[in-house]
């Protein structure tokens with residue numbers, strides 16, 4: 001079969017790999033410059049920031065079995081960091097929960113999994129008008145496919161499928177958020193590596209440079225705003241919310257955000273999924289459309305893995 005896959009995040013590269021291994025002709029289309037999706041890494045002079053998923057959990061036997069050889073090869077590492085919850089009175093309580101990261105950056109897992117699959121980057125797929133036919137956002141025809149698989153976040157998949165959508169997708173299925181990145185040449189030491197914070201604006205702060213396999217002399221901090229704070233202002237420019245996040249960072253950590261050598265803020269319009277679909281994926285042979293992604297299972301990297309696995313099982317049956 002000829003299969004087009006939209007999106008090269010974990011779900012897209014996983015399903016592509018499974019179908020490629022089963023002997024199908026697969027092409028991945030990704031609108032950004034490379035694989036990774038929300039397992040994203042931004043590099044700038046002297047600093048690297050994993051500004052999407054900072055780490056992930058592995059609860060299920062299936063996901064742990066998938067990770068095992070990759071832990072052995074060094075692509076995935078267990079992060080034995082100092083994890084705390086900072087309460088409103090600024091007390092730090094240790095949090096003991098096993099977390100994993102990919103090495104040397106969070107986008108490395110998707111980049112490695114995509115190695116054997118034809119990947120066309122910087123191609124934004126336009127809403128699908130006719131079953132089996134794909135066009136880019138400039139109107140160029142990309143070919144006819146037996147299957148078109150979307151792994152774009154739920155609301156974007158709903159827009160891509162339009163009237164052809166085989167199931168209704170709730171528009172409030174996912175929430176967005178702002179993420180501020182601060183790079184310091186003189187590395188300050190807050191006494192922890194990840195702080196989940198009881199705060200009206202900030203959800204968590206990650207000392208990115210403390211993760212396994214990261215190099216460099218400075219310190220890179222990633223600050224995730226709360227979804228419920230971000231959502232009402234999600235259309236504001238990231239530069240407009242950055243001073244609020246930087247100021248909150250300074251108050252929480254005692255580290256002067258104004259001393260950062262690098263500072264920027266990213267808007268995630270769709271960051272977190274809050275619900276799933278009954279089957280964990282969409283599979284509609286009558287229109288040759290399928291979909292998978294974290295939002296089909298309930299959110300997070302492990303959910304993206306399970307949704308991709310469920311869809312690959314259907315498509316290879």
Ligand SMILES: Cc1cc2nc3c(=O)[nH]c(=O)nc-3n(C[C@H](O)[C@H](O)[C@H](O)COP(=O)(O)OP(=O)(O)OC[C@H]3O[C@@H](n4cnc5c(N)ncnc54)[C@H](O)[C@@H]3O)c2cc1C
Pocket residue numbers: 006007008009010011012029030031032036037038039051052053054055056057123124125126151152153156160177179224268270271272292293294295299300301302304
């Ligand atoms: C700020 C933040 C914090 C997070 N924290 C955690 C965490 O602590 N733990 C955890 O497990 N998970 C976390 N996550 C969620 C995790 O990143 C996702 O669950 C996972 O990466 C989803 O993978 P996916 O393949 O389903 O989707 P995505 O990674 O979103 O992949 C979809 C891809 O489709 C592409 N695309 C979309 N539309 C088009 C189009 N029209 N044409 C071409 N390409 C298109 C996108 O560019 C993207 O690359 C976080 C995410 C964010 C943003």
